Amino acid sequence: MGTDWRTRGPATQMVHGGTLRSQFGETSEAMFLTQGFVYDSAEAAEARFKGDDDGFIYSRYANPTNEMFEQRMCVLEGAEAARSTSSGMAAVAASLLCQLSAGDHVVAARALFGSCRWIVETLLPRYGIETTLVDGTDPATWERAVRMNTKVFFFESPTNPTLEVIDIGHVVAVARSIGAKVVLDNVFATPILQKPLELGVDIVVYSTTKHIDGQGRCLGGVVLADQEWIDEKLHDYYRHTGPSMSPFNAWVMLKGLETLPLRVKAQTETAGRIADFLAERNEVSRVLYPGRPDHPQANIIPKQMKGGSTLVAFELKGGKKAAFAFENALRIVRISNNLGDAKSLVTHPATTTHKNLAEDARADLGISDGLVRLSIGLEDTEDLLADFDQALEAAR
Ligand SMILES: *Cc1c(COP(=O)(O)O)cnc(C)c1O
Numbered sequence: 001m002g003t004d005w006r007t008r009g010p011a012t013q014m015v016h017g018g019t020l021r022s023q024f025g026e027t028s029e030a031m032f033l034t035q036g037f038v039y040d041s042a043e044a045a046e047a048r049f050k051g052d053d054d055g056f057i058y059s060r061y062a063n064p065t066n067e068m069f070e071q072r073m074c075v076l077e078g079a080e081a082a083r084s085t086s087s088g089m090a091a092v093a094a095s096l097l098c099q100l101s102a103g104d105h106v107v108a109a110r111a112l113f114g115s116c117r118w119i120v121e122t123l124l125p126r127y128g129i130e131t132t133l134v135d136g137t138d139p140a141t142w143e144r145a146v147r148m149n150t151k152v153f154f155f156e157s158p159t160n161p162t163l164e165v166i167d168i169g170h171v172v173a174v175a176r177s178i179g180a181k182v183v184l185d186n187v188f189a190t191p192i193l194q195k196p197l198e199l200g201v202d203i204v205v206y207s208t209t210k211h212i213d214g215q216g217r218c219l220g221g222v223v224l225a226d227q228e229w230i231d232e233k234l235h236d237y238y239r240h241t242g243p244s245m246s247p248f249n250a251w252v253m254l255k256g257l258e259t260l261p262l263r264v265k266a267q268t269e270t271a272g273r274i275a276d277f278l279a280e281r282n283e284v285s286r287v288l289y290p291g292r293p294d295h296p297q298a299n300i301i302p303k304q305m306k307g308g309s310t311l312v313a314f315e316l317k318g319g320k321k322a323a324f325a326f327e328n329a330l331r332i333v334r335i336s337n338n339l340g341d342a343k344s345l346v347t348h349p350a351t352t353t354h355k356n357l358a359e360d361a362r363a364d365l366g367i368s369d370g371l372v373r374l375s376i377g378l379e380d381t382e383d384l385l386a387d388f389d390q391a392l393e394a395a396r
Helices: 010-016 042-050 064-077 088-097 114-126 139-145 168-178 227-241 247-279 319-329 359-364 381-394
Strands: 081-085 105-109 130-134 150-156 181-185 203-207 221-225 284-288 311-316 345-347 371-375
Touching: 010 064, 010 247, 064 081, 064 221, 064 247, 081 088, 081 227, 088 114, 088 181, 088 203, 088 221, 088 227, 105 114, 114 130, 114 150, 130 139, 139 168, 150 168, 168 181, 221 227, 247 284, 247 311, 247 381, 311 319, 319 371, 319 381
Parallel strands: 105 130, 105 150, 150 181, 181 203
Antiparallel strands: 081 221, 203 221, 284 311, 311 371, 345 371
16 A cells, blocks of 8 residues: 555566555456446536546546556556557557647658558548658658647657667657657557656557567557646547547456566567577578667667567568568467567568558568568577577578
8 A cells, every 4th residue: 555666666566556456355456347337326426527536437438447557557657647548559549639630740750550650641631630751760850851830750669560760869859849749659669678758758659469468369559648648638539539448458458567577578588589590590681680789770779778679570581482481481480460479470561561551662661572570479489499490491
């Protein structure tokens, strides 16, 4: 009772932060599968609707299990407030739409998760919101894109699938100078390896489908920011458009957070060893891994990340044919576009996650036909290395 979890280490925070115990004193967090809440009297209902009493009203607005998850995320992220959403895309859409109006302008990095790019390129302009896509790794492009009506900067770092790193401090400085907000999709970094709010970012979004669930079960998302932004921008949008997370999924995410620090640490260590192993191989023309000194933005990484990544991207010399042969030969690592799972997964971005981009847009992003993305899971490192070894032989 009354413990300030924010002063504790992340492992302790993720086991205890945000817990709300019911009158039964359960050890594990309870799952409140309820749509609504009953009031002791008509007066009590009136008081709750007036906001004089801060109990729960309806699970589209808030639910005790979701609140535990949101509070635990706030502790981890150092955020004042959060809202959980039904998917990562619901979080991204909410974080942008709740604060933008016709006539506003958004600057976004062109290397975005496919659906995020669709929101920026296709959806926002339909509502009269102008957008500009920039090469996020070139600092000068952020300033050049600024207009009188620029309201939001949006990007991810590291990016999908080439694991480019964008200088967060630089984007924050440009945004501050014109009074714009910075929204960062922190999925690839995870809240363990990168703390965007400490770097000056205003709004952080996650697909909790990835490392936060961590075991490939439920979809989910979360938006984190200061209390004022959540109250003034997100609160009404969230209540009335209904992107809320199911309390069942919130419970799964809450339990996922308990092991997040351990999992990300183990997955990052293994990923680092795999990146080094791949870099030594003749079949491989380049390895993109934020933990390696040959990463194109190696000088920026220590300023904003506490470690490498649980993902590794690499390019096979033999193009698509070699990439497919490699994927098909794998025996432990499974072919799937998901990431952050306990199971190691492999994907060929050019023919799956990024197939909808025009060829020149793919080339701009460095997504060649030989590019393969790995999401490293929790298997024994030696087993994974053996699997990659035999699959590279098959890909010759
Ligand atoms: C997966 C992902 C999303 C979308 O999340 P969903 O939970 O699938 O809706 C958004 N951004 C990034 C970087 C992602 O990896």
